[in-house]
Amino acid sequence: MIEILAAGGEVEASVREHAAGCAACKAVLDQIRADSDAVDVYIEALTPSKTMATRESRYKAPEAADVSPDLVPGYKVTGLLGQGGQGSVYKAVQLGTKRDVAIKLLRAGRFSTSRQRLRMEREAEIVAGLKHPNIVTIHESRYLDATRYAMVMEYIDGVPLDAWRPSGKTAKEKREKMLRVFAQVCAGVNHAHRNGVAHRDMKPSNVLVDKEGVPHILDFGIAKALGTDGPALTATGESAFTLHYASPEQVSIGDEQIDFRTDVYSLGVILYVLLCGKYPYPLEGSIFEAIKSIRDVEPTRPREVDRTIDVDLETIVLKALQKDRNRRYDSALELGRDIERYLRHEAIDARRDSVLYVLAMRLRKNWVPISVAAGVVVAGVTVWQTRADRRQALEQRAKEERTAQATGSVVRELLPSLGAAGERGEVIGRLRGMQMAADLGVLPDDAELQSAIMNVAGVFAQEMKSEWA
Template sequence: MATDRSTQWAQIADLFDRLVDLPPVERESQLRAANIDGSVADQVRAMLAALDAEPAFLEPPIAPARCIEPGSLPAGTRIGAFLVDRLVGRGGMGEVYLAHRDDAAFAQQVALKLVRVEAAARLPQFENERRILARLEHPGIARLVDGGVAPDGRPYMAMEFVEGQDILAFAQAHRLDAEARLRLFGQVCEAVDFAHRRLVVHRDLKPANILVDGEGRVRLLDFGIAHLLGDDDSAQTQALLTPDYAAPEQLEGGTITTATDVHALGVVLYELLVGQRPWTLAGLPLPASLKRRLEADPAPPSARAADAGPVPKSRLQGDLDAIVLKALRREPEQRYTGAAQLWEDIARHLRREPVQARGDARGYRFRRFMARHRWGVAAGVVVFAALAIGLAGMAWQARKTALERDQVLQEMARTEAVKNSLLLMFRTAGEGASGDDTTAKQVLDQSAQRLADQYRDQPETRGELVETLGSLYLYMNDYDGAVPLLRGYLDDKASGASAGKRADIGVLLAEAELRRGDAVAARKRLDAAQAFWNADPERYRKPLIGSRQLQAQVEKEESGLPASIRTLQQALLEHDAYFGRNNIETANILNSLGIAYQANGDIDKADAAFRDSWAVHEALGNERSAAALLTLGNWATVAYRKQDLKRAEELLAHASTLRRELYGPSAALAAMQGNLGKIVLRAGRPRDALTQLEPALAMARQYTGEHSPLTVAILQSQVEAKIALRDLPAAETLLVQAKDAARANSGETQVLYAICMGLEARLRHAQGRDAEAGQLADRMAGILHALGEAGAPYASEVQRLRGELAGAAG
């Protein structure tokens, strides 16, 4: 039976699908022609007929709020002092009737609103709020005429009846230009501001509630009504019914403030200028569109302006884009605080004065950017500690020069995003820098102080801005830029800065001072900040712990490594307790501790610290970060110093691969691959060494110059590798280059040239020219001896060389 039924259904469904789009005549002829059971044909026939007869069956009504039924009150019903004329609207909140005053002496038409019955329960509150509304006597606001309780128990309100067009239709009908539209909107702002100053929020501003009468005067309807109509929850539902104008806090059931009206005004202004709403949610919203609405910013008006739109795109770009977007910010506190502030900015624009929204857009985007990149900023500071690795036997200056240049290049890559964001910000503002070859630094220099000064009368914003700009300078290692900005702020007695902000900024200044080599100034600023935090250590635990690393660096300058190490050890305990072991901050402290141990000669402790730090990065999946890379490089250096060549090679190989992937070619990568080549050479694999040394040489030349110590050192390693491979002509060529570069770098009396002499001795020895080899070895020893202490570390090299030469001779 069931099978019969499902077979039959399959036939019905199939036939229905085939016939439904055909005209009735054809349907019938096909039905007759089909070789099917009569009951199947009947069912299909009935279904098709049903569709034709009742197309609206189960379909949603075309207009959701369409009034299907007659109103509950017949014409002539008396409600208070009014007689009902007819129903003019019916929606979620209740019914609206047109009515007139039942008083021959005084003709007055009103819109009579009967609200949902639940409101009756809160009658006292209702009365209270109605009194507030009654005080809203303003030419731009339709007055509340009267109110009371209808005989059937429903509260009602009688509002002044306004005849007019909604603001969009009016602007359209009168073909208003941009300026006329803005001035019309100004009337709206003025009326809303009037209410705001009496602490009444509209909550439901939309074009339908903003009418313009025949004389071009704006009248707002339904002020504060949404609030009277029930609890806040149903206000949320209400917002969902007309979501296009609702602010995020209304959709999410958050706190309603004057900024909520500002948002709605922003939507109306958007529509007035563009002809479209910022969001098109197409009817009722579903979760996906709501999510977009809650999480995404709308496109600037100019981006949506159509050719046939009311205002040309070029008129919208700049001020008006910034003003509308500021009104539409998702966070209420980021919008204009009220309608008056919104209008002031529009008025500034009309007067061709700078608008507030623009400067604000910079700070806003700035803060957002910095919030997203905070870890990057922290890592940038750590990076300055720089790679501790140097080519064995290479003068310390060599490393310093190479790394300083490299730092700049690396930073260029890392700050590309910062730069773009900065340029975008300043370009938006149409001031200062433009052009693609402007560096982030230039942009900062041109604008930082001015930006900070602009907010002189807003201490909090200014503090935020100075802190952000200062962090940015530090991020770019531009301490000379940071110090005047930060110092200027802290020393400004009239800045109105809070003690907390002073501490935050003070510690930034301390860091900048230290980097500039002024440990005394750094100590002073650091002590002041820490003293403030220590007054309430529970509350300020985090910044306090965060300042330990800087404290340790200051101590190192003041009294040497042991004090610094003690502070870092203590800081590690604090980090473990506060952040836990698997935290990026803890990894950074471990790295700093490792560097300090290493500098102090505690190689085993340094090894352990770097290992632990790397383990944290691994646990966090943070291996591909600047901080992790630094740790890995440091760890490799320690392995090298422990003569654990195998592990040093592994770690360096890993580090250089990561570095190449993250930053591409750079001086630091050249140094790293140079070191790696040297280690591989020591391990007796000259061919493998060359695969590292050759690209390292190209990079060193490009990023540090033809004659840099790094270039020389890598050339020297290549000479060594070629000798080991018995490719003596190639070794000869490279040696000439190395000697030229060393000579150009520091003459013939320094370490670099001495090492070249040693290599030449080896080469002559390999060529069987032992007499020359002996003379060259003597020359090397002579140069180093003359250098005194600076030459001493290489004495063992001379010994080794003499041993080789003698061994071969004997």
């Protein structure tokens, strides 16, 4: 309650009266208010019901800077890019090279605590060691005086990830382009992980997408180099992460137990928001109700929000959002690779434990290309054959293509049951039903369809000899 009161949130009158008359509570309030980071975080946490459109509107073009243009020696400040509890970010030009840069400047005076200064120094040190096309580059950092610290970064002319709109003629093309960008974000996070760094505050506003559609991860202000010892840079009871994208362990256990899978969960929330336009669970109400949702409420299945999201994509999202971190992807690399497999129409790791699913995906992906390739070979040979032979070869090729299409229909009929409980029995039942219908002449008089049923049944029977017998 004390943090909510400090942030200007609504509390019961009795709580407000107690705080006003309690010396201990007043001292805590004064300390929290002096640390503007905590205030900024809790104000954000108190308004979780903001819509995607509202958050987009918060991103504005650079405004006139409220500081001297020559505040940072060697640079000319040209505009204000954004402000936060810890400080401001300005657009500037490096005088020696004429290149555009972004300068993150810690607030001066009583707002600049020793912990904030140490946190910003550590951010500069961490990011300087990360060299990746999807992570913003740090050029230099320095103190301007005893309390003001500046960090000079690569300037990204872009928009936050949730404000970026991919191009494309169809919704499918736009979604696939968005997923490719998301996979690049995973690659950037994985690079940080490989260097022992957990970001711990992944959210759309910390990813800028430039005009070429390349994402850049920024703001490693609360990143942690795992496996290293160092001073705590958040005060007791202070939550420096953004609640909307926090993992269950971030709102439940000690900071020392956070690992890379926390970033995987946050990436899962980001992906859910990008696909569904809403959060995976209710975040309205008090901060305590929001924390309960994060810890205990299962995400609404994406397909319940948007039926155009297919089963594989939904499976990827839900695996990243597992409450038990041992059931999530072990790394951002694995999450990104599954997105790439999905885009290539390959079996995803999130469902790889299903033999039937993998077989079905291979049949669906490879049957048509194989048959068409065979047809091309046949067509090439017929150049040297008689016209009658060519006609026969073309008819054979057409038959193979019809068989491939029929096989695709059979596989699509089986796919809904794959990955479900008792899947082997259900698939065997479906296939036996198809075989019986073919034997009884119930199916259309379609030789290719009947052949496809027998071919698919043969593949599955070979894999499940004991169950099929």
